[in-house]
Amino acid sequence: MTTAELKLNLFRQIDNMDESHLEELFGIMSNYIASRNDLDEWSFLSEQQQEAILSAIEEAEANKLVPHETVIEEAQKKLANALQG
Numbered sequence: 001m002t003t004a005e006l007k008l009n010l011f012r013q014i015d016n017m018d019e020s021h022l023e024e025l026f027g028i029m030s031n032y033i034a035s036r037n038d039l040d041e042w043s044f045l046s047e048q049q050q051e052a053i054l055s056a057i058e059e060a061e062a063n064k065l066v067p068h069e070t071v072i073e074e075a076q077k078k079l080a081n082a083l084q085g
Contacts, residue, residue: 001009017025035041042050059065 014022014025
């Protein structure tokens with residue numbers, strides 16, 4: 001398949017996407033282009049860091065994200081309890 005044929009096939013697939021999938025693809029492509037030169041960066045992370053990132057991605061995809069305000073409130077409660085006890 002020639003480069004022109006690949007581009008045409010990509011264009012056709014992209015042209016048929018709904019808006020949410022199009023935005024997702026744009027994000028993926030933007031990240032890919034921005035990190036082309038840093039492909040080995042993942043390998044420099046510890047296994048724990050990689051697992052944490054993958055876990056966060058899974059939570060985001062399952063719409064299980066916790067709002068920032070909730071995280072701050074819970075942290076403040078834990079700190080207050082720690083200072084009292």
